[in-house]
Amino acid sequence: MCGIFAYLNYLIAKDRRTIIDTLTSGLSRLEYRGYDSAGLAIDGDDSGVVLIYKQVGKVAALKKLVAEATVDFEKEFVSHCGMAHTRWATHGEPSPTNSHPHRSDPKGEFTVVHNGIITNYKELKTVLEKKGYMFESETDTEAVAKLAKYLYDTQKSNENLSFTALVKGVIKELEGAFALIFKSVHFPNEIVATRRGSPLLVGVKTEKKLKVDFVDVEFGTDSAFAPTEEKVEGGLLSPTDGHPKLRRSQSRAFLSEDGLPQPIEYFLASDPSAIVEHTKRVLYLEDDDIGHICDGELHIHRLRRDDGISAVRSIQTLEIELAEIMKGSFDHFMQKEIYEQPESVVNTMRGRVNFESHKVTLGGLKAYLATIRRCRRIVFCACGTSYHSCVATRAIFEELTEIPVSVELASDFLDRKTPIFRDDVCVFVSQSGETADTILALRYSLERGALCLGITNTVGSTISRETHCGVHINAGPEIGVASTKAYTSQFIALVMMAIQLSEDRSSMTQRRNDIIEALRKLSDHIKQVLNSDKELHQLAKDVLYKEKSLLIMGRGFQNATCLEGALKIKEVSYMHSEGILAGELKHGPLALIDENMPVILIMTKDSLYPKVQSALQQVTARKGQPIIICNDGDEGISSQYKTIRVPQTVDCLQGLLTIIPLQLLSYHLAVLHGVDVDFPRNLAKSVTVE
Numbered sequence: 176m177c178g179i180f181a182y183l184n185y186l187i188a189k190d191r192r193t194i195i196d197t198l199t200s201g202l203s204r205l206e207y208r209g210y211d212s213a214g215l216a217i218d219g220d221d222s223g224v225v226l227i228y229k230q231v232g233k234v235a236a237l238k239k240l241v242a243e244a245t246v247d248f249e250k251e252f253v254s255h256c257g258m259a260h261t262r263w264a265t266h267g268e269p270s271p272t273n274s275h276p277h278r279s280d281p282k283g284e285f286t287v288v289h290n291g292i293i294t295n296y297k298e299l300k301t302v303l304e305k306k307g308y309m310f311e312s313e314t315d316t317e318a319v320a321k322l323a324k325y326l327y328d329t330q331k332s333n334e335n336l337s338f339t340a341l342v343k344g345v346i347k348e349l350e351g352a353f354a355l356i357f358k359s360v361h362f363p364n365e366i367v368a369t370r371r372g373s374p375l376l377v378g379v380k381t382e383k384k385l386k387v388d389f390v391d392v393e394f395g396t397d398s399a400f401a402p403t404e405e406k407v408e409g410g411l412l413s414p415t416d417g418h419p420k421l422r423r424s425q426s427r428a429f430l431s432e433d434g435l436p437q438p439i440e441y442f443l444a445s446d447p448s449a450i451v452e453h454t455k456r457v458l459y460l461e462d463d464d465i466g467h468i469c470d471g472e473l474h475i476h477r478l479r480r481d482d483g484i485s486a487v488r489s490i491q492t493l494e495i496e497l498a499e500i501m502k503g504s505f506d507h508f509m510q511k512e513i514y515e516q517p518e519s520v521v522n523t524m525r526g527r528v529n530f531e532s533h534k535v536t537l538g539g540l541k542a543y544l545a546t547i548r549r550c551r552r553i554v555f556c557a558c559g560t561s562y563h564s565c566v567a568t569r570a571i572f573e574e575l576t577e578i579p580v581s582v583e584l585a586s587d588f589l590d591r592k593t594p595i596f597r598d599d600v601c602v603f604v605s606q607s608g609e610t611a612d613t614i615l616a617l618r619y620s621l622e623r624g625a626l627c628l629g630i631t632n633t634v635g636s637t638i639s640r641e642t643h644c645g646v647h648i649n650a651g652p653e654i655g656v657a658s659t660k661a662y663t664s665q666f667i668a669l670v671m672m673a674i675q676l677s678e679d680r681s682s683m684t685q686r687r688n689d690i691i692e693a694l695r696k697l698s699d700h701i702k703q704v705l706n707s708d709k710e711l712h713q714l715a716k717d718v719l720y721k722e723k724s725l726l727i728m729g730r731g732f733q734n735a736t737c738l739e740g741a742l743k744i745k746e747v748s749y750m751h752s753e754g755i756l757a758g759e760l761k762h763g764p765l766a767l768i769d770e771n772m773p774v775i776l777i778m779t780k781d782s783l784y785p786k787v788q789s790a791l792q793q794v795t796a797r798k799g800q801p802i803i804i805c806n807d808g809d810e811g812i813s814s815q816y817k818t819i820r821v822p823q824t825v826d827c828l829q830g831l832l833t834i835i836p837l838q839l840l841s842y843h844l845a846v847l848h849g850v851d852v853d854f855p856r857n858l859a860k861s862v863t864v865e
Contacts, residue, residue, distance in 0.1 A: 177275075177290040178205030178261035179375065179445040181356050183366050185254045185471040186438040191217065192248040195241055197453075198259040201442070202234045204449040206854065210261035211269035213237040216276040216286045216358060217257040220250060223360040225283035229274035234261070254364040256468075258356050260288040266296070267313030276358075277317045279324035280308075286358045287323070289316040290445050291373040294351035319345060319355060327361065338362040339467045339476055342369060346465070352611065354445055368443050368466040374609045374637060377458045377466060377473060378442035378450035379490065389487045390458060392475050436471035447493050447635075448652060455493040459635045464488070491635065507852040509655035509747065509845075513838050514705060517698040519660040520831070522649045523667045530695045533688045535674045543644045546626055547676055550600040552579040554625075556588050556616045557604040558862065560658040560739060561630075564665035565604055567735035571670060571827040575677035575686065585612035589619060597624035604669075605629075606653060606661040608636020610862055617641060630668055632661050646672060655853045657747045659838050662739060663701075663831050667694070670827065693825040700822040704835045707819065711836055714802070714817065715843035722773045725750060726764065727837070728794075728801075729777035730757040730787060736777055736830045740837030746855050748844035757790040768794055774801040777833050780809060781826040804833050 180201030182194065189197075198215045214229035214237065226246065230237040260275035267273035279285035293299070296315035299322060304310065308321045326344045330336050336344075342357055352372030359365070368375055379385070442450045443466075450457060458473070460466055461484055465476040475488055505511035528535050540547070547553075553572065555565035565582045572580045583593065585603075589612065595601065601620040605613045608631035617638060620627050629638040629645030632653065639645060650664035674690060677683045719725065725744060727737040737754030744752040755764045757776075768774065774794055778787045788811075794801050803816050806823040821832040845852045 177263050179288050179290050180449050181258040181443040183256045183441040183468055188251045188253050191250050194257050198257050199238050201449040202259050202261050205261050210263050212262045212274040214274045215259035229271045231269050256358055256364050256366045258288050266315045273312045273314050277320045279320040284360050285320050285323040287320040288356050291353035292351045338365050338367050342367045365469045370460050371462050374445050375460045378454045379456045380440040380454040388490045390475055392477055392486045394477055439471045441468050451493050456490050458488050458490050509657055509842055509852050512655055512660045516660045516663050517701045519650045519664055521698050523664040533691045535671045537646050537675055539645050547600050551598045554601045555582045556585050558585050558610050560662050561604040563735045563739040564662055567666050567830050568669040572673045575673045575683050585616040588616050595620050595623040595625050599625040601625045602628045603638055605638050606632045608633040608638040656858050689825050693828050704821050704832055711839045712843045715840050720847045725752040725773050727775045728755045728757045731783040732826050732830055733777040736833045743841035747841050748848055760790055768797040768799045770798040774799050776801040777804045779829050780806045780823055
């Protein structure tokens with residue numbers, strides 16, 4: 176949820192204004208993740224001085240605050256380290272005091288930005304307060320900054336702890352999930368970054384080509400700072416007794432031809448969208464990595480060699496383009512992403528579906544197909560919209576593979592401690608690949624020996640790295656908090672997976688061929704639905720805009736469409752909306768129906784059409800006036816009803832077309848209500864904390 180961005184320039188002169196613009200621009204790219212306040216920290220004019228600016232509200236409010244500051248914006252820094260943060264309140268209300276960066280003391284000896292939740296911060300705070308440290312905020316992060324100062328203050332006179340060693344001492348005491356960046360007046364122009372359970376990556380920009388495309392991990396052997404199951408004898412925060420025995424090696428990637436460090440810029444962020452405008456060369460930190468940038472070199476430390484983690488970190492190339500994360504001619508990202516779906520669904524299928532031979536090939540699953548086919552059940556696990564994509568495809572999975580399928584909300588999956596066995600296959604679906612509950616469910620399943628698959632939209636994300644295999648949905652960057660094109664791409668990716676898994680079942684050949692033929696026409700069908708946007712805007716304005724509540728009904732393959740459509744309407748327009756399985760109408764929801772309750776009924780031509788007709792009659796008998804989403808050419812629907820027409824396709828893909836009118840309606844309702852479509856209140860794009 177929170178967004179982290181840091182910028183370090185080494186041997187490249189930058190004035191303060193440019194540095195601030197770089198930091199605030201990075202924050203602007205992270206706005207879609209959701210936040211309530213923002214802040215940044217830069218060097219002052221004098222050595223040992225840190226300037227911290229924090230403001231509640233949008234990044235624009237922070238820019239205004241900084242612009243009004245009485246500082247020399249033209250002052251140049253040959254080398255400089257700055258950090259910035261967008262905060263989503265978890266501990267303490269939104270306020271400048273609770274905003275990041277947090278400082279260790281009024282002088283700002285240590286400054287920290289943080290994404291995640293420190294679960295034992297109250298214990299840390301109690302101990303530090305007893306030792307005389309005064310807290311300014313209500314946050315968990317301030318305890319991290321104070322802890323760094325405590326370890327620095329209590330080191331022995333002959334220790335001379337390095338910045339890396341100090342941070343190792345800090346994270347040894349932390350419990351929970353975090354991505355942290357540290358800056359200190361005691362270590363000028365240095366930065367230390369570490370993560371555990373929250374994403375963090377490093378972008379690298381140089382004039383010359385890097386010598387190698389990887390960074391060696393440096394291991395230490397110090398027992399005092401090594402992660403252990405028990406606290407050091409003497410209780411929490413007992414002073415350490417020595418220097419970590421770190422093996423300092425040259426970072427070969429960052430040296431020039433003559434062996435000397437070269438001018439270089441580093442960009443650290445919780446999301447690649449903040450880095451892509453500066454560089455496409457990035458390195459993803461793993462859990463418990465400690466990245467230390469000093470004298471233009473990036474060193475990555477770990478204390479234990481035997482934790483099964485690779486000893487190198489590859490420098491990768493980002494595939495996204497800056498234009499992809501800009502709105503272009505559209506008013507909002509959500510609108511742009513709805514209209515990108517004719518292209519995004521093609522991108523999801525590109526190179527995977529052979530329409531001539533009617534074959535589907537998902538390269539990421541190839542080595543595991545036999546194992547998946549032998550499993551006793553498939554467990555889908557996801558949250559929110561990703562969960563709905565699993566609900567949407569469950570039936571076709573069971574039909575094609577004849578393997579039992581269950582669909583789990585990740586949080587409930589964990590709460591119940593769901594039994595998972597070695598012959599289960601668990602599929603984890605997440606647009607960002609960083610959804611906290613889904614990651615915890617993944618690790619829970621890995622511990623129990625299940626084969627784990629990931630379906631994500633983000634290369635290098637935690638889920639894509641920690642699963643055994645998976646599928647990248649290739650939907651392109653999705654900035655709007657309300658997921659639209661990622662839903663349809665997840666839907667298609669899961670259908671393709673079901674087709675490939677069933678290719679050994681000759682009895683399903685015709686069914687597979689029908690689905691693949693429908694996939695061929697899908698992009699054109701979506702364009703047809705988008706052509707009805709003006710009518711949908713008018714419907715939202717004339718019929719639904721003033722309403723307080725809305726029911727969406729359907730059954731069979733359309734049940735997931737009802738759930739997802741209701742979620743879209745409630746999250747972006749703030750109108751109460753509920754998705755109802757039409758088969759449950761008589762078990763309670765029918766009591767809500769009268770002439771004042773707006774209803775949308777999805778009634779497409781499939782095997783359950785007669786049953787949905789029955790639901791329509793029940794609603795009409797209670798004086799309801801439903802809006803019906805139906806197929807083109809369906810003459811069986813009376814002209815007395817308002818209708819939204821969509822092309823007819825194979826039943827298991829019909830939900831890809833019926834969801835788009837609901838996406839557009841939710842967008843228009845949000846605009847009519849004057850709310851921030853791309854950043855709904857209280858919500859975040861990437862839910863990286865539980």
